[in-house]
Amino acid sequence: MSARLQDFIEEHIPNIESHMYGLVKEVAGPQALKDSMIYSLEAGGKRIRPLFVAAVCHTFNQPRQAMYTVGATVEIIHTYSLIHDDLPCMDNDDLRRGKPTNHKVFGEALAVLAGDALNSLSFGILARMEDVSSEQRLELIRMLSEGAGSEGMVGGQVLDMEGETRQLNLEELENVHINKTGALLRFSIESGAVLSNATKDDREALAEYAHHMGLAFQIQDDILDIEGTSEQLGKTAGKDVASDKSTYPALLTIEGAKSKLEDHYQAAVDALKRLSVDSALLQEFATYIVRRNK
Amino acid sequence: MSARLQDFIEEHIPNIESHMYGLVKEVAGPQALKDSMIYSLEAGGKRIRPLFVAAVCHTFNQPRQAMYTVGATVEIIHTYSLIHDDLPCMDNDDLRRGKPTNHKVFGEALAVLAGDALNSLSFGILARMEDVSSEQRLELIRMLSEGAGSEGMVGGQVLDMEGETRQLNLEELENVHINKTGALLRFSIESGAVLSNATKDDREALAEYAHHMGLAFQIQDDILDIEGTSEQLGKTAGKDVASDKSTYPALLTIEGAKSKLEDHYQAAVDALKRLSVDSALLQEFATYIVRRNK
Numbered sequence: 001m002s003a004r005l006q007d008f009i010e011e012h013i014p015n016i017e018s019h020m021y022g023l024v025k026e027v028a029g030p031q032a033l034k035d036s037m038i039y040s041l042e043a044g045g046k047r048i049r050p051l052f053v054a055a056v057c058h059t060f061n062q063p064r065q066a067m068y069t070v071g072a073t074v075e076i077i078h079t080y081s082l083i084h085d086d087l088p089c090m091d092n093d094d095l096r097r098g099k100p101t102n103h104k105v106f107g108e109a110l111a112v113l114a115g116d117a118l119n120s121l122s123f124g125i126l127a128r129m130e131d132v133s134s135e136q137r138l139e140l141i142r143m144l145s146e147g148a149g150s151e152g153m154v155g156g157q158v159l160d161m162e163g164e165t166r167q168l169n170l171e172e173l174e175n176v177h178i179n180k181t182g183a184l185l186r187f188s189i190e191s192g193a194v195l196s197n198a199t200k201d202d203r204e205a206l207a208e209y210a211h212h213m214g215l216a217f218q219i220q221d222d223i224l225d226i227e228g229t230s231e232q233l234g235k236t237a238g239k240d241v242a243s244d245k246s247t248y249p250a251l252l253t254i255e256g257a258k259s260k261l262e263d264h265y266q267a268a269v270d271a272l273k274r275l276s277v278d279s280a281l282l283q284e285f286a287t288y289i290v291r292r293n294k
Numbered sequence: 295m296s297a298r299l300q301d302f303i304e305e306h307i308p309n310i311e312s313h314m315y316g317l318v319k320e321v322a323g324p325q326a327l328k329d330s331m332i333y334s335l336e337a338g339g340k341r342i343r344p345l346f347v348a349a350v351c352h353t354f355n356q357p358r359q360a361m362y363t364v365g366a367t368v369e370i371i372h373t374y375s376l377i378h379d380d381l382p383c384m385d386n387d388d389l390r391r392g393k394p395t396n397h398k399v400f401g402e403a404l405a406v407l408a409g410d411a412l413n414s415l416s417f418g419i420l421a422r423m424e425d426v427s428s429e430q431r432l433e434l435i436r437m438l439s440e441g442a443g444s445e446g447m448v449g450g451q452v453l454d455m456e457g458e459t460r461q462l463n464l465e466e467l468e469n470v471h472i473n474k475t476g477a478l479l480r481f482s483i484e485s486g487a488v489l490s491n492a493t494k495d496d497r498e499a500l501a502e503y504a505h506h507m508g509l510a511f512q513i514q515d516d517i518l519d520i521e522g523t524s525e526q527l528g529k530t531a532g533k534d535v536a537s538d539k540s541t542y543p544a545l546l547t548i549e550g551a552k553s554k555l556e557d558h559y560q561a562a563v564d565a566l567k568r569l570s571v572d573s574a575l576l577q578e579f580a581t582y583i584v585r586r587n588k
Contacts, residue, residue, distance in 0.1 A: 029444025030452040037444065077414075084410060089381075089402035108383035112406065113452055116378060117444040119410060120371075123417035124439025127432045134428035138421045141435060145418025150323030150331065150411040158327040158407055 001291075005284040008058070009051060016050040019065075020072035023125055029117065036106040036114035040079050043097045048217075048289070049074040049188040055281050056192025056206065066132050070140060070191045073122040074184055077148045080118035083111050085157070119148070132195065140191055147187035156180025163246035173246055174215060181221075182214025189213070205274040209282065212268035216290050219261045222247040226254060228293065265290045295585075299578040302352075303345060310344040313359075314366035317419055323411065330400040330408035334373050337391045342511075342583070343368040343482040349575050350486025350500065360426050364434060364485045367416040368478055371442045374412035377405050379451070413442070426489065434485055441481035450474025457540035467540055468509060475515075476508025483507070499568040503576065506562035510584050513555040516541040520548060522587065559584045 001009075024037060050071025057067040086093040086101040087108060093101050103111035126141050146152055156179025162168075163176055189210040193203045225240045226249055240247045248257035268286045272279035295303075318331060344365025351361040380387040380395040381402060387395050397405035420435050440446055450473025456462075457470055483504040487497045519534045520543055534541045542551035562580045566573035 027444055029449040030456070032456070033444050033449060033452040081410075084406055087383075087406065089383075089406065109455060110452065112378055112381065112383065113448050116375075116409070116413060117448040119413045120417075120439050120443035120448070123414075124436050124443065127435040127439065134432055138428055138431060141421040142418050145414050145421065149414035149418065150321055150327050154407050154411040154414070155323040155327060158324040158404065161403060162324070162326070 019068035052188035060196035062196040076122040080115040083115040147183040152183030168246040177218040181218045185214045186210040208271035212264040216264040313362035346482035347486045354490035356490040370416045374409040377409040441477040446477030462540040471512040479508045480504040502565035506558040510558040
């Protein structure tokens with residue numbers, strides 16, 4: 001990782017996290033439910049999504065408090081999806097980011113409900129933002145609703161489940177990840193553009209960047225599942241192969257997956273060249289995403 | 295039920311349902327997910343919440359298409375909560391409205407995801423409404439987020455779960471139902487007031503009406519669980535007693551619960567007298583809610 005990107009991440013993650021915890025802790029509710037919601041939010045993670053919101057706002061020279069608020073909402077949606085994903089009836093995972101999963105600590109019922117409450121909360125947070133115009137707030141809510149729901153993340157999870165019972169072809173596999181991982185990354189990048197009042201051309205270039213970043217992110221995830229260790233990843237490595245899951249390496253071989261990763265990396269970098277502003281920071285993000293080892 | 299109320303319900307339910315199905319069917323997503331979402335929406339129910347939205351708009355002489363849209367969003371939230379409530383890790387119910395529950399038909403994973411997708415969808419629908427001002431849409435989104443999440447329905451479900459391990463006192467039991475059932479009923483009634491541009495005084499009177507209607511609704515539910523049959527209710531009767539759950543009859547005896555029901559009914563009717571408009575329709579709703587036998 002470049003020193004500049006490392007500085008950027010180290011500068012923003014504390015703000016992202018403290019802002020997000022503040023937004024959730026100020027909400028009323030039974031203590032057990034709040035504890036369960038906050039446990040998973042505090043369990044860490046790379047905070048890629050809120051970092052993307054901040055990086056896009058910085059790229060347009062429009063850093064502002066709202067980027068942390070919007071970043072919090074997408075991280076909250078991502079976190080609820082992990083809680084539900086880990087449930088026994090879904091992936092049945094005991095370990096997430098090196099810690100026991102939510103339902104192992106709080107029980108399945110509370111894990112379901114904590115996820116539900118986080119899902120609904122994120123939209124209320126967007127609606128309550130004070131320093132963003134009404135039209136922008138409504139646009140962000142529409143985008144997050146689409147990115148999170150059947151047209152986006154949840155739809156992708158369903159396609160992913162279908163891929164556990166038969167080997168998908170490349171087009172189907174891409175469709176899984178465009179939705180499952182890509183939709184929220186796309187929201188993160190496009191929401192930064194909304195907050196920055198980016199032009200239509202810039203938004204289109206960013207949408208293309210986001211598309212390739214989403215696929216690159218997932219291919220690297222698949223590669224790490226094979227080449228990484230559980231300790232490094234903070235979750236059970238080798239699970240995809242063990243469960244015979246549809247992945248890029250399973251479909252293309254590990255070398256083919258790495259070649260595909262480079263293609264998407266290059267396409268993402270090419271899209272950035274069309275931006276009207278200096279895109280060095282977003283390019284460094286792309287490099288980080290495809291070179292990361294956890 | 296009065297002939298007038300019967301006419302009102304018969305007139306509006308087809309519109310409520312067709313409008314809601316249309317809003318959900320037009321959303322993209324994997325077929326299995328869409329089937330699961332629509333299965334539970336189409337499983338029927340009294341449609342009390344969207345009927346309340348419509349009844350309040352009619353009370354203010356402001357019937358408009360948007361009342362069906364707002365009614366759809368609260369019914370969608372209610373429906374997702376039923377899907378999750380019925381899961382094996384929650385109430386473990388096989389029967390809902392006389393039909394197999396969602397997870398019995400589609401499996402647990404898809405039931406979790408269908409609920410999640412419905413939850414996120416409802417906020418996008420509110421954000422996309424065309425004939426309602428931006429400020430009103432944002433207010434409705436804030437209200438629905440609060441009513442659905444840890445401060446409302448989901449918070450009430452957690453308190454309700456805690457009431458399964460020990461007998462709650464009356465204040466605690468009221469707190470369960472103010473949130474679990476009351477929050478969405480309150481949204482239904484107050485959203486009608488928002489759509490109708492009701493005055494502050496009228497909104498306060500309606501909030502009080504909603505408060506008592508929520509509690510009355512739940513007390514009658516508890517009474518029906520004892521005095522109704524599974525066939526009549528479309529769900530397993532007698533479950534509360536069998537599971538030793540905290541209920542009004544358990545706390546107050548069945549006679550005490552009926553007396554409490556009358557108190558809330560009277561308080562609801564009294565609140566309506568403060569309205570600046572003719573409240574006969576809402577009064578008939580109150581009578582229907584507390585006298586219903588399913």
